[in-house]
Amino acid sequence: MSRNVLILLGLLVAGALYPLTGSAFITVGISVLLFTGWATSWNLLGGWAGQLSLGHASFVGLGAYIVAVGASQFGIAPWWSVLISMAVAGVLAAVWGKLTFGLRGPYFSLSTIAIAEIMRLVAINEGWLTGGASGVFIDSLPEPFGIDLFDKTAQYYLALLYAAITIGITLFISSRRFGYQLKAVRDNEEAAMAAGINPSVVKLKAFVLSGMLTALGGGVYGIFLSFIEPHLIFNLLLSIQIALTVIIGGRGTIWGPAVGAALLVIAGEIFRTAFAQANLLVYGVLILVVILVLPRGIVGEYVHKLVRRKYAKRA
Amino acid sequence: MQNVLEADSIKVQFGGLVAVNNVSLSLAPGQVLGLIGPNGAGKSTLFNAITGFAPVRSGKVSFLGQDVTQQPPYIRTRNGMGRTFQTERPYEDLTVLENVLVAAFLKNPKRKDAERVALSALDKVGLLDRAHQLSSDLNLARLRRLELAKALALDPKVLFLDEIMAGLNPPALKEMIEFLRTLTATGMSIVMVEHIMEAIIQLADHVIVLASGNKIAEGTATEVINNEQVIEAYLGTD
Numbered sequence: 001m002s003r004n005v006l007i008l009l010g011l012l013v014a015g016a017l018y019p020l021t022g023s024a025f026i027t028v029g030i031s032v033l034l035f036t037g038w039a040t041s042w043n044l045l046g047g048w049a050g051q052l053s054l055g056h057a058s059f060v061g062l063g064a065y066i067v068a069v070g071a072s073q074f075g076i077a078p079w080w081s082v083l084i085s086m087a088v089a090g091v092l093a094a095v096w097g098k099l100t101f102g103l104r105g106p107y108f109s110l111s112t113i114a115i116a117e118i119m120r121l122v123a124i125n126e127g128w129l130t131g132g133a134s135g136v137f138i139d140s141l142p143e144p145f146g147i148d149l150f151d152k153t154a155q156y157y158l159a160l161l162y163a164a165i166t167i168g169i170t171l172f173i174s175s176r177r178f179g180y181q182l183k184a185v186r187d188n189e190e191a192a193m194a195a196g197i198n199p200s201v202v203k204l205k206a207f208v209l210s211g212m213l214t215a216l217g218g219g220v221y222g223i224f225l226s227f228i229e230p231h232l233i234f235n236l237l238l239s240i241q242i243a244l245t246v247i248i249g250g251r252g253t254i255w256g257p258a259v260g261a262a263l264l265v266i267a268g269e270i271f272r273t274a275f276a277q278a279n280l281l282v283y284g285v286l287i288l289v290v291i292l293v294l295p296r297g298i299v300g301e302y303v304h305k306l307v308r309r310k311y312a313k314r315a
Numbered sequence: 316m317q318n319v320l321e322a323d324s325i326k327v328q329f330g331g332l333v334a335v336n337n338v339s340l341s342l343a344p345g346q347v348l349g350l351i352g353p354n355g356a357g358k359s360t361l362f363n364a365i366t367g368f369a370p371v372r373s374g375k376v377s378f379l380g381q382d383v384t385q386q387p388p389y390i391r392t393r394n395g396m397g398r399t400f401q402t403e404r405p406y407e408d409l410t411v412l413e414n415v416l417v418a419a420f421l422k423n424p425k426r427k428d429a430e431r432v433a434l435s436a437l438d439k440v441g442l443l444d445r446a447h448q449l450s451s452d453l454n455l456a457r458l459r460r461l462e463l464a465k466a467l468a469l470d471p472k473v474l475f476l477d478e479i480m481a482g483l484n485p486p487a488l489k490e491m492i493e494f495l496r497t498l499t500a501t502g503m504s505i506v507m508v509e510h511i512m513e514a515i516i517q518l519a520d521h522v523i524v525l526a527s528g529n530k531i532a533e534g535t536a537t538e539v540i541n542n543e544q545v546i547e548a549y550l551g552t553d
Binding site: 175180183191198 | 366367368387388389392393397398400404405406407408409410413416417418420421424426429444447448449452465466469
């Protein structure tokens with residue numbers, strides 16, 4: 001078994017034990033895990049395939065809304081509605097990618113901002129389905145095996161499972177053909193084509209997978225919030241936060257998103273209590289320092305140095 | 316024997332500039348075709364047109380009996396064209412081995428098989444001891460060899476080499492020439508753009524000379540280097 005699989009299993013065990021400590025910080029734990037999952041999903045497209053998305057809140061919102069509307073209006077159990085939301089997210093990503101992967105440079109990123117904006121407007125205006133600007137409220141959920149899904153501990157375990165799934169998938173891809181195709185397309189599209197790779201298809205696959213996995217986490221988020229408002233969820237700030245988590249943690253790495261999520265969420269919490277009004281300023285400075293000192297991100301720089309050190313040792 | 320590659324009246328135009336003007340060529344299995352000419356003659360552009368990286372205005376490219384003129388480059392690669400780039404294009408965040416692995420995955424979907432093919436390609440170009448180095452840390456001469464290893468790992472039927480000899484010292488040049496001979500002995504065909512005449516003389520079965528996008532001479536290496544027009548194109552007239 002590879003070292004990374006062992007780390008994942010170790011973290012899973014540690015994560016599973018965390019609520020047993022009776023910690024008061026269970027919601028912080030949920031936030032870290034959700035951001036880990038979203039960022040890991042974003043990383044498949046933004047880090048591995050090099051396509052910077054600033055619209056991943058669309059997929060979060062899609063997951064949250066479909067689970068919430070499914071539960072409140074149609075009585076669909078969340079484990080079914082989340083699958084529906086993943087399918088919808090996959091189709092959305094496929095169509096969006098087909099339209100926009102012809103665009104180079106920042107244009108793809110700009111177009112992703114538009115998706116979230118369009119979805120927000122749809123959510124506001126199609127009130128018969130989405131509850132409009134006032135949002136949707138989940139008032140009851142089924143209780144599988146007697147588990148109360150409104151319970152924070154149950155939600156924590158859902159988030160833990162979600163984060164583990166996204167990291168597991170990334171791990172699976174990372175050493176296989178698809179993983180290398182993604183990196184090849186990111187580093188040099190022409191060279192990738194000379195290696196028989198169709199860059200558009202590879203990017204599209206990454207976008208679809210990334211969108212589906214983000215929606216899955218959106219479903220968990222919907223249950224966690226149990227009240228969803230279009231302004232809060234289809235929010236550019238959320239999209240930026242997801243992207244920033246990966247950029248700080250390390251693009252194209254396996255553990256970067258998790259490290260970034262832990263750092264940003266926990267730092268955000270500490271700063272909010274320690275610096276009161278100045279917390280966003282401190283937060284901003286921290287981000288700036290990491291980007292200036294560690295341009296590949298925390299894990300990215302570490303992995304880069306590790307490869308060099310390993311080679312030096314062999315030689 | 317049937318030709319593996321035929322290009323018929325290829326024309327490549329960028330705006331008003333005709334970069335390649337009605338150039339034809341053909342290549343038999345196991346043969347080496349040399350493309351020479353002064354800087355800006357259109358050698359690399361012709362090369363790109365044949366491999367699918369430059370748009371063909373008119374003319375036809377046939378590869379293994381199939382019309383590939385409209386095919387995107389990655390399809391041509393899958394069908395058996397392997398190429399290097401004149402300016403090296405490593406995947407900078409990947410190690411040397413991983414760079415070659417990307418190419419080896421084309422015919423070997425399993426990591427284990429791909430790694431075996433990639434290591435063997437690195438061994439052939441003498442980069443095996445660099446396998447785990449970051450490709451961005453390689454010097455220029457080694458990046459050239461990495462380009463070659465990437466093309467070899469595709470297991471191509473025709474190898475397109477764009478100035479692969481540039482910057483090699485005499486012993487390394489000799490080694491490279493010997494190595495390419497072993498490839499043609501296995502039936503691989505090679506198209507090479509090259510400035511090093513020694514390599515052309517020793518390897519090429521047929522040489523085409525381009526100047527300002529036009530084919531000005533062709534024949535064996537000794538024939539073309541004694542051709543008046545060729546000398547004029549390189550040195551000018553007095």
